[in-house]
Amino acid sequence: MEAYRIIDLLHRDWIGKEVVVNGWVRTFRSNRFIALNDGSSQRSIQCVVDFEAFDDNLLRQITTGAAVRVSGTVVESMGRGQDVEIQVRDLFLHGGADPERYPIQPKKHSMEFLREQAHLRVRTNTFAAVMRVRSALAFAIHKYFRENGFYYFHAPIITGSDAEGAGEMFRVTTLDPKDPPLTEANEVDYTEDFFGKETNLTVSGQLEAEAYAMALGKVYTFGPTFRAENSNTSRHLAEFWMIEPEMAFHDLKDNMDLAEDFIKNILRYILENCEEDLLFLEKRLLDEEKTRPQAERSELSLIEKLKFVTDNEFKRIPYTEAIDILRNSKPNKKKKFQFPVNEWGVDLQSEHERYLVEKHFKCPVILFDYPARIKAFYMRLNDDGKTVGAMDILFPGIGEIVGGSQREERLDVLEKRIAEMGIDEKELWWYLDLRRFGSAVHSGFGLGFERLVQFATGMGNIRDVIPFPRTPQNAEF
Amino acid sequence: MEAYRIIDLLHRDWIGKEVVVNGWVRTFRSNRFIALNDGSSQRSIQCVVDFEAFDDNLLRQITTGAAVRVSGTVVESMGRGQDVEIQVRDLFLHGGADPERYPIQPKKHSMEFLREQAHLRVRTNTFAAVMRVRSALAFAIHKYFRENGFYYFHAPIITGSDAEGAGEMFRVTTLDPKDPPLTEANEVDYTEDFFGKETNLTVSGQLEAEAYAMALGKVYTFGPTFRAENSNTSRHLAEFWMIEPEMAFHDLKDNMDLAEDFIKNILRYILENCEEDLLFLEKRLLDEEKTRPQAERSELSLIEKLKFVTDNEFKRIPYTEAIDILRNSKPNKKKKFQFPVNEWGVDLQSEHERYLVEKHFKCPVILFDYPARIKAFYMRLNDDGKTVGAMDILFPGIGEIVGGSQREERLDVLEKRIAEMGIDEKELWWYLDLRRFGSAVHSGFGLGFERLVQFATGMGNIRDVIPFPRTPQNAEF
Secondary structure, three states: OOOEOHHHHOOHHHOOOEEEEEEEEEEEEOOOEEEEEOOOOOOOEEEEOOHHHOOHHHHHOOOOOOEEEEEEEEEEOOOOOOOEEEEEEEEEEEEOOOOOOOOOOOOOOOHHHHHHOOOOHHHOHHHHHHHHHHHHHHHHHHHHHHHOOOEEOOOOOEEOOOOOOOOOOOEEEOOOOOOOOEOOOOOEOHHHOOOOOOEEEOOOOHHHHHHHHHHHOEEEEEEEEEOOOOOOOOOOOOEEEEEEEEEEOOOHHHHHHHHHHHHHHHHHHHHHHOHHHHHHHHHHHHHHHHOOOHHHOOOOOHHHHHHHHHHOOOEEEEHHHHHHHHHOOHHHHOOOOOOOOOOOOOOOOHHHHHHHHHHHHOOOEEEEEEEHHHOOOOEOEOOOOOEEEEEEEEEOOOEEEEEEEEEOOOHHHHHHHHHHOOOOHHHHHHHHHHHHOOOOOEEEEEEEHHHHHHHHHOOOOHHHOOOOOOEOOEOOO | OOOEOHHHHOOHHHOOOEEEEEEEEEEEEOOOEEEEEOOOOOOOEEEEOOHHHOOHHHHHOOOOOOEEEEEEEEEEOOOOOOOEEEEEEEEEEEEOOOOOOOOOOOOOOOHHHHHHOOOOHHHOHHHHHHHHHHHHHHHHHHHHHHHOOOEEOOOOOEEOOOOOOOOOOOEEEOOOOOOOOEOOOOOEOHHHOOOOOOEEEOOOOHHHHHHHHHHHOEEEEEEEEEOOOOOOOOOOOOEEEEEEEEEEOOOHHHHHHHHHHHHHHHHHHHHHHOHHHHHHHHHHHHHHHHOOOHHHOOOOOHHHHHHHHHHOOOEEEEHHHHHHHHHOOHHHHOOOOOOOOOOOOOOOOHHHHHHHHHHHHOOOEEEEEEEHHHOOOOEOEOOOOOEEEEEEEEEOOOEEEEEEEEEOOOHHHHHHHHHHOOOOHHHHHHHHHHHHOOOOOEEEEEEEHHHHHHHHHOOOOHHHOOOOOOEOOEOOO
């Protein structure tokens, strides 16, 4: 008989039917009740064993983590919180899990311990829920873009360009690590390297996405990006996934409209499709917060936070206005900010963003029209000559989740900005071509996927929302 | 007025309506007919200009590649092959494209030339069609897996493990390229590197996907993978995208069933959703084949080939049977194979696979149960002790498009295979854990996305189905 997924069986319609299921034992109580989970759902199915009918030796191996196949009849359950259970007729052990050695026992484990067991941690309820929500979010992203006329574009991962300047890069090479070939000037001779030049891992697919937007209209990337920065924080990864839409004929306002609609839409998707996992994660977060002082607990529960985003307009304010608010704010006047806000032109720090989002507006905020001096070369210079059409979306608890801009489409202005920033124009010959031939207003943004998953699942550390995190000193598995 | 996408306007329902569209000029004939394309469709919309009503200087800049905004009325078209056209009232030039300098003029360009203009080649009809089909295929893949209970799993790109052995790897490093730190034994001291160890770009996410399948049941990867091999062929890339599903409780037959159903389903999706692009690519292929000798032309057109795959069962035969067929084949007896097939156990070469698929069976073929000696350590040893539960799917014109296997779930057998192959077991501690704790029958396969796009679009060179190809000596853009 073909095996079923547990999620498909957890309904009264199945009562009286013969079924086969495979899964892993979560718990085995009283030599009688197996909670069996196959990853298809947060919920396990209860399998009831008549222990007198089975070999003792077999039953001794039914321990947490063991893989088993169960055949039997679906019956109404008398247990709490479940409609049905399986009366077990046959029980087959795929593979045991020695309780003396199996690390994932049914008790509380620290997140640090589980990170060292990243190959097994997804067998816990928490990580399984996080990874199912992550998968659903990824699908919602593809679905949204597909339904809105975007094409999925694969930006190159290995890049010969380092012009974007978004951060430190990893070198990609096949040269002899100890005795690299040298030029006559005694420098490493990259013409001997695999690609005939120095290459790095990409920090962003934006520039290449612009090339595709200027032909296909609307495109997006969804791929891995890299930062070789020695940041050991709960918000940084050396390898993370990023979504970067890019749209021809869209100005900054269109860009903000799209970003807001996009985020609301994908969060709505998980509210509709991941209810059980979100309820579980909400409860987990509540339990976790109970251990903290009242002042550090969220006012809203996880699902309330998600609904707050989907149901409310994001507050949009220009950078200049944000500076005024911050300058006149209580923490600034009382010198509580680590970085005081005194004059127009300073870059905003995390503490300032959090004040605006969590204390002042108490909702997602879009800041726009930033000083040109603190932003990247490709952002469109506004008519005031000192700000650029940039926008950042700030989320409660997470900080910056989206960074975007209208792109400079005017060749002469772009060339001037590139020169001012000391970037080698030759590196960008093809990017400038996009302004030489058929240039037009266009915009885009980048959204860090793991930050979004953090927000959606309530997980405090970004290392716990990606299967195998890469951070300084850590590339296990 | 808000602008529309051209694909939405190409219907008679719009006749009489005022519209605004943005796009790029494909051609401008007789100072009167602009063929305008915005990437939303293979088809351009004809925009009719009354040249007496517009400034000469403006009209002179309406050249191939220029970006324009057109406002006007949709009217019935008298032209062939189009239902509607736009009577232009306003014409705005976003950005010109100097015909003396713009490389993508409306004439035939060589594929080699277009590769050097990879940032602009997507402005041609051919590349736009290829990339739209590529995007649709990617979506179909996510949709299929989502609808069939799989979770999308992001395998790590930077890996500290080189045990998979699928090919040469790229090193990822932040060490000083010229003067790397050395150990006392005068070797490169990787403990000083970013991750505290030697790291490489992944060649496959399979091993990590297995860890996730053994908790979530069914998972798949869809991400970039890398080979540092000096292969300058029309079938190899140094960076390419791969799809790797992995399923707990699935044996080799289930694996073949899934692979066949999956491929048919996603090809059906593009037949239903990319008709215009496929018709265009079919015609392009026909034109290209006309320049070749009759014997080298396909018997089937592009769409016929796709339908042939979706509508017919793949032929499944064991390796042993394939060897018999090849040994007794005409080319083998007449010594036409470069590698003669004499005995059981030899690896199959491309010429053998092509013979089986294109001459003998004339349909997609699944070969299975290969000699253990020529396959990877993780494939499940069959009861005969000399073959493993591997399977390859071979496609006409493309060769191997899928490689998969049932995985060895028995700890002792796996350890023995690892030792035989001289792999360091310590590297695989976590992979072996999957057999120590809750092990079960499981299977999976890998599908090279670009090979699939080649098959779906009829493009002869794999460099022409990925936006910015990476090959030896080439990492431009």
